[in-house]
Amino acid sequence: MQSPIKVVIIGSGPAGYTAAIYTARAMLEPVMITGPSKGGQLMTTTEVENFPGYPDGITGPKMMDDLEKQARKFGTRIAYDYVTGIETKERPFKILCGDGVLTANSIIISTGAEARWLHADGEEKLRSNGVSTCATCDGAFFKGEELLVIGGGDSAMEEAIFLTRYATKVTIIHRRKEFRASKIMLERAKTNGKIEWITHASVEKWLTDESGVLTGAKLSIQESSDSKKESLEVSCGGAFIAIGHDPSTKFLGGQLETDEDGYITNQYNMMTSVPGIFSCGDVCHSSRRYQQAITAAGEGCRAAMDCEKWLENQNM
Secondary structure, three states: OOOOEEEEEEOOOHHHHHHHHHHHHOOOOOEEEOOOOOOHHHHHOOOEOOOOOOOOOEOHHHHHHHHHHHHHHOOOEEEOOOEEEEEOOOOOEEEEEOOEEEEEEEEEEOOOEEEOOOOOEOHHHHEOOOEEOOHHHHHHHHOOOEEEEEOOOHHHHHHHHHHOOOOOEEEEEOOOOOOOOOHHHHHHHHOOOOEEEEOOEEEEEEEEOOOOOEEEEEEEEOOOOOOOOEEEEEEOOEEEEOOOEEEOOHHHOOOOOEOOOOOEOOOEOOEOOOOOEEEOHHHEHHHOOOOOHHHHHHHHHHHHHHHHHHHHHOOO
């Protein structure tokens, strides 16, 4: 019978690749399972300006490519596969993948989070066919169109600014008057002449023509709890949803402790409620406030070092 892998890293991105670099340099011969979205959320980020060491900025895909090369350099084996479940009652742990089953003495989970959808009327048929959650992936398909961006955080501002490269006009729709975006990102959006704003609004329904092509959105507008709701129809050739993310933890089947929203809660340093299983990055409760590449990378380092020490104490 084949010996268990010392450490399997589930998920890529800054946290996963950093964990891979550290565990590989510790001679733990890690195996990384990339998941369906190799590289994580940064694969859809146009420009990273706040990661130390890049004074001129770097694109998200280029950074992920560099991190993968570095992880491979130290001996990380990378499997382009996905995990459907894990079995944690006995060690070695079992990891159920699309291509088979792996056994491991320890696991580092860095599966990140997935973009949220509005679930407005008519949205299901328009996903990736007019309504998107990734401006970098789909923005170029909407040259010369009027576009909508729904959201009020940094990601919404970044999406809107990026889309002005292609659109004749970008309208940001936000359900409140105040925005969660950082001051610098909000100011960049406000000073962009192609961006307009609709606040106190939410999308009730996506509008299409007879062929099912997106033509606009029906909005519900209510300025206060005491005011009357009004409807407004806005036209658009495409829409981009930027309202946050949900942790990618469904495959765990409730075997690890999480918070009320499904983010993994680490019990001691980066260890989860199951000894020998660690988590890092945006999948963790500890990262909900930050969700930055640099904090994810830092947690990947911590998880790797905690994993290494745990394996040493277990004589594995």
